[in-house]
Amino acid sequence: MTHGAIFDALGDPTRRAVFERLALGAASVGEIARTLPVSRPAVSQHLKVLAAARLVRSQAEGTRRVYELDAVGIESLRSYFERFWAGRLGAFKSAAESGRKEHR
Amino acid sequence: MTHGAIFDALGDPTRRAVFERLALGAASVGEIARTLPVSRPAVSQHLKVLAAARLVRSQAEGTRRVYELDAVGIESLRSYFERFWAGRLGAFKSAAESGRKEHR
DNA sequence: GGGTTCGGTAAGCGTAGACTAACGGTAAGT
């Protein structure tokens, strides 16, 4: 559920665009909405979901609310994949590299 | 778009369950469906999406199709987050750790 | 060759959620 919220948040394309926009630097809601083809309330809702997943954090600055990335959610996400690197993935990785044959 | 397919695939809870099941070891469609509260066709559809995102790969074995994790998609996903570690995140991380004040 | 098991596909339905529009609230500017 912890990880579930994160993947659910990043599952939406628009939300990923907001997230990646914030990866370039902190920005307010209006600034983000201006660079995206969606309305401001939509961005606000997306930020709410991202904040719930601890991927971003808000910071009141006068009448504006500046958003920036939150290391908590990202670290949580990294720890999720840690299982695959350290775990089974390393074992089967050699086999996957040996037989590489695709149908696409 | 490349990463989009991956996040879109992992965005669904059921699909994540399939993915995590496969992280424990290779399995056929029927085996996966038996451990999940969904029908077999549903699992098949999810596997199709996961395969399109290069997160899993199929391997015909008689009349059964054994699925296993694919390092390609996972590696692609890891490279995506590499940006955050090497990039802006490291810079603001110290600031985030200094001012840690939550509203929850 | 008939029967059985295993998977992918098509059609259809139902629900979650993404979006816009409208309203209210708070801080800065004059």
Next chain:
DNA sequence: ACTTACCGTTAGTCTACGCTTACCGAACCC
């Protein structure tokens, strides 16, 4: 104090998609 700008919230609509049922093809067993 009034105006302006910025943001969050709610209500409501509409599309996307996850699930099931049903059908069909392919590979093993007798």
